[in-house]
Amino acid sequence: MGTANRIRNVAFLSTYPPRECGLATFTQDLVQALDAFDDLIKTKVIAVSNGDYYNDPRVMTVLSQYDKWSYLDLAKKINESDIDLLVIEHEYGIFGGFCGDYILELIKNLRVPFITTLHTVLPNPTFKQKQVLTTLGAASVKVVTMARNTVKILQNVYGIDSSKIEVIHHGVPFRLLESRDKLKKKHGYANLNIIATFGLISPGKGLEYGIEAIAQVVKDHPNTLYLILGKTHPGVKSEQGENYRQKLAAITGWLGIENHVRFIDKYLTKEEIIYYLRLCDIYLTPYLSKDQAVSGTLAYAVGSGRVVISTPYLYAQELLGEGRGLLAEFRDANSIAKCIKYVLDNPDKKSEMERRTAKLGQNMLWNAVASEYFELFLKLTGDSKDTGTKVS
Known part of the structure; x- marks a missing residue:
């Protein structure tokens, strides 16, 4: 099967319902919009868990938020799976360690390319916050931000190359309702x-x-x-x-x-x-x-x-x-x-x-946003599994 027609398996690492947080809802909305968009992308979820129970068939496995060894084990599982691309939904508060630095244990051992989607971009980070995001940005094949005004911050504060940065709106749902x-x-x-x-x-x-x-x-x-x-x-x-x-x-x-x-x-x-x-x-x-x-x-x-x-x-x-x-x-x-x-x-x-x-x-409705992610995923999973800068 040629790369143009094969199915790409994309996994999202994020909190996920029933966990009650905006990041969980965001990820659920995005994968549902992608599933409705085209069958060339098959979505999976790796749920960042703090003891939550999941009954959604999209959830392929869980990451124990505060267990450092869980991050190492997850890297092994992903490397041995059919996942073509990992999307890390990043927020400092959802990963374990100091300023969420356990996520670095995952990417140091990951052999699958990954995108980092940023839900917080701090213009004046602490030393550790800067280290975490700089390391993620260097190793990512792409970094997605939801606001154009953060692009210069990512370049100047975190040293992320402009060619890696993509701006895609935060999606919003649409419903037909009464007046x-x-x-x-x-x-x-x-x-x-x-x-x-x-x-x-x-x-x-x-x-x-x-x-x-x-x-x-x-x-x-x-x-x-x-x-x-x-x-x-x-x-x-x-x-x-x-x-x-x-x-x-x-x-x-x-x-x-x-x-x-x-x-x-x-x-x-x-x-x-x-x-x-x-x-x-x-x-x-x-x-x-x-x-x-x-x-x-x-x-x-x-x-x-x-x-x-x-x-x-x-x-x-x-x-x-x-x-x-x-x-x-x-x-x-x-x-x-x-x-x-x-x-x-x-x-x-x-x-x-x-x-x-x-x-x-x-322009912010989920179908429009999913279309932009879809095109990005197809471009990145065309015929290469080359990751960004290797984390040492």
């Missing part, structure tokens, strides 16, 4: 301005500033409701319990806006995320870190064609340019409130922002 007004009415939100934030809750999300902004907005727009959707991040909960959520609830009480802020304490399914984005008027991300290179929640909001108000972290600056949203100052409730009021006071401007956002969102 915003119909969904609002169905959920008891008729005639309300709905502002929403979703995702795993942690102090870095800056939600206290969003709540303080709502206290100002409701003075002029009393029909406004802020939905804070999501459970506390498991890592935060294990260390601090529900302290942050309780702090947010207390702020809401002190400001006397209990009727204007609603906490929905659950891990949202993909369908629920899409549903809430469809019915909301404004999506808000008041994050505190200016260096955040990628945000899955922001990608979903843009993919849904929603007006986004955000603090100006890297990814927000990139996605919300050209009139697709508004940027507020970091840690500044007054600035956030001013942006919200502008949108609510100017429905024509709101509609224009939604049109601009929806246009970009079309």
